[in-house]
Amino acid sequence: MSKFIIPHDFNINKQLRAERNQHSAFVLWFTGLSGSGKSTIANAVEQVLFSKNLQTYSLDGDALRTGLNADLDFSTAARDENLRRVAEVSKLFTDAGIITLAAFISPLKSQRATIKQIIGADNFYEIFVDTPVAVCEARDVKGLYAKARAGIIKDFTGVSAPYEAPDSPDLVVKTAELSLEDSVEKVVNFVMQKL
Numbered sequence: 001m002s003k004f005i006i007p008h009d010f011n012i013n014k015q016l017r018a019e020r021n022q023h024s025a026f027v028l029w030f031t032g033l034s035g036s037g038k039s040t041i042a043n044a045v046e047q048v049l050f051s052k053n054l055q056t057y058s059l060d061g062d063a064l065r066t067g068l069n070a071d072l073d074f075s076t077a078a079r080d081e082n083l084r085r086v087a088e089v090s091k092l093f094t095d096a097g098i099i100t101l102a103a104f105i106s107p108l109k110s111q112r113a114t115i116k117q118i119i120g121a122d123n124f125y126e127i128f129v130d131t132p133v134a135v136c137e138a139r140d141v142k143g144l145y146a147k148a149r150a151g152i153i154k155d156f157t158g159v160s161a162p163y164e165a166p167d168s169p170d171l172v173v174k175t176a177e178l179s180l181e182d183s184v185e186k187v188v189n190f191v192m193q194k195l
């Protein structure tokens, strides 16, 4: 970053937005394998929060990769950049007073440490959607595991690229053991304690 960039101090800040919204804002960061349930849970949790008149927005891997991050593939360097950008966007959303639900595989511990550092530890909750690869593969929602096994997709997380489970996530959701309703309830209960 150039040392000649000096940010302007804006008077309408996160605190004022929180007072107007009557709730704080933070990022719920869902990490887990493809097909683990990140998007499904985030979507359902957002619906519940929205119905409670909370300010929310969802950011999702597939959606951002067709727009802002359309130039990035699935190499480690490109995933690093994908996640760095999403973390910066998430930070802007929380500054805007919005509870932000981010659903990204975010496979490496180093990536998630960077995300937490960008967003700020006080505004970041890591939710591990802990679903075994065998279960994700049996679901194969988008047919991607079959393509990865066939070698059609390279560097596929859980098959031919690594996934490092979080050491101390703020919340764990085991979707192979919990129904969708119970998974959503677990996250919503967590969020309601943080408002």
Ligand SMILES: Nc1ncnc2c1ncn2[C@@H]1O[C@H](COP(=O)(O)OS(=O)(=O)O)[C@@H](OP(=O)(O)O)[C@H]1O
Pocket (backbone or CB within 6 Å): 033, 034, 035, 039, 060, 061, 062, 065, 074, 078, 079, 080, 082, 083, 103, 104, 105, 106, 107, 142, 144, 153, 154, 155, 156, 157, 161
């Ligand atoms: N090689 C490879 N590995 C993993 N995933 C792949 C790959 N190629 C395409 N896809 C599709 O891209 C979605 C994951 O994008 P993310 O931005 O969440 O990935 S990452 O956090 O940068 O690792 C992921 O979406 P989800 O299934 O919702 O996780 C896949 O649909």
Ligand SMILES: Nc1ncnc2c1ncn2[C@@H]1O[C@H](COP(=O)(O)OP(=O)(O)O)[C@@H](O)[C@H]1O
Pocket (backbone or CB within 6 Å): 032, 033, 034, 035, 036, 037, 038, 039, 040, 041, 103, 139, 141, 174, 175, 176, 178, 179, 180, 181, 183
């Ligand atoms: N407890 C659960 N929580 C979330 N999804 C579940 C659960 N049980 C089964 N599923 C199914 O698993 C799939 C998860 O897909 P998706 O949400 O697209 O995963 P991801 O966003 O992690 O790639 C969906 O078909 C969903 O219906």
